[in-house]
Amino acid sequence: MTRAGVMLALALLAAGASAAPADEYAVQWPLALADEDAGAHAVVLEDVVYRQARSPALHDLDVLNADGAPVPAQLMRTGDGSRAEAPRVPVRWFVLPRAAGVQGDWSMAVERGADGSVLRVQAGARDAQASDGAAAWLVDASGLDAGIEALHLEWAAGEEGLDRAYRIEASDDLQDWRPVQSLAQLIDLSRDGERLLQRRVPVAARARYLRLLPAQGQGNPQLQAVQAELSVPERRAPLQWRELGGTPVEERGVRARVFDLDARYPVEAADLEYEGNGTGQWRLYSREHAEAPWVLRAGPWVAYTIGSGDGANRSVPQPLGGISRDRQWKLVGAEGVGLAPRLRLGWRPEALVFVAQGAPPYRLVAGSARAQREAAPVAQSLEAIRGVQGPDWRPGVATLAGMQPLAGDAALVPAAAARDWRAWLLWSLLIGGALLVAGFAASLMRRPPD
DSSP: OOHHHHHHHHHHHHHHHTOOGGGGSSEEEEEEESOTTSSEEEEEOOHHHHHHOOSTTOTTEEEEOTTSOBOOEEEEEOSSSOBOOOOEEEOEEEEEOOOSOSOSEEEEEEEEOTTSOEEEEEEEEESOOOOOSOOEEEEEOTTOSSOEEEEEEEEEOOSSOEEEEEEEEEESSSSSOEEEEEEEEEEEEEETTEEEEEOEEEEEEOOSEEEEEEEEEEOOOEEEEEEEEEOOOBOOOOOEEEEEOOEEEEETTEEEEEEEOOSOOOEEEEEEEOSSSEEEEEEEEEESSTTSOOEEEEEEEEEEEESOGGGOEEOOOEEEEEEEOOSEEEEEEOTTOOOOOEEEEEEOOEEEEEEOOSSSOOEEEEOOSSOOOOOOOHHHHHHHHHHHHOTTOOOEEEEEOOOEESSGGGGGSOHHHHHHHHHHHHHHHHHHHHHHHHHHHHHHHHSOOO
């Protein structure tokens, strides 16, 4: 090897030591964008993506642009991306004779019916400051079965403008009150034939009673009606189920079945299914690996199958109270339970939402023991956009093409091992180069002088 050859080998090694981000991942999927001008896109993760991920928190999923640089991306739970229209229902309300500003202690006598509804209110304030004449109200939401997203107030148009902030408090017994909205602005202003109106009061709470207490501002609205905007949960995709075959084990005299999960699914529910009729009480545990302690995820709960065919009665799936991506699961029955049901784990696909930073095309990469996705405030950015564009705004849709290999199994080697391998190669090349230089010098010394 000549001196030029040694320098070339060292240059190639240095290039390999500073590999591109794509070389740190096992596989990739090219992304097709439905709307290239959307600026932000969401790619729903398919089953194959969860099988390739290695990180317990899916940190080894990322999106790269055409230059191979990572773009801002964040993992989010998702459904079908839509919400049902929030219904409004009228609610009863009462004027609270307020003789104070926002400060002061309230005394209130309320007569209620057998169902908890308010029949009559006598209220006042003690140890309070002087009043500016603004009204306070008590809203009776005891007849609602859903949470309240907001209140919509109707009042008579007055001669003077209204620009008044209200503090919202909630209670379930009319005695203990908790704040749910520090300042909610009511506005009714007119100028040159134009009218600026703000009647909606955000609440986002579930309570039997609400009271609106005036804070700073001017104007005293003459309330005529109140409607409650009910909370509507986001529509979500149905659960997908993964059925596992277990292995019988015995730990400290307790019989159980252990199951291995080969993907990083966001498991949120469990279901037990018997071959025929059966019932039993069960506990479900999970852990990341064999050296980790078992964590109780569900139970004890009774799972059963009674009957056959479409008319069979089956226990409902058991929620886990959170998401788990653990690889090992254990099912333990109560004493005397012998029939082992099948374990089914339920999960919903998530979405990786990314900002189209840099030039397309973009690609999703996964599977790495050395690289991880950088934290980015994507969710906060989307919320800010919805505040301007409206709550129905959604990022563009990105879909996965076929999976392609990148670094393969080499990306699953921990960073320390990779550094050791490169260090040995570097030292080998340096020593080899030194020996070549020494041999070249020795040959020059043995050559007879001209």
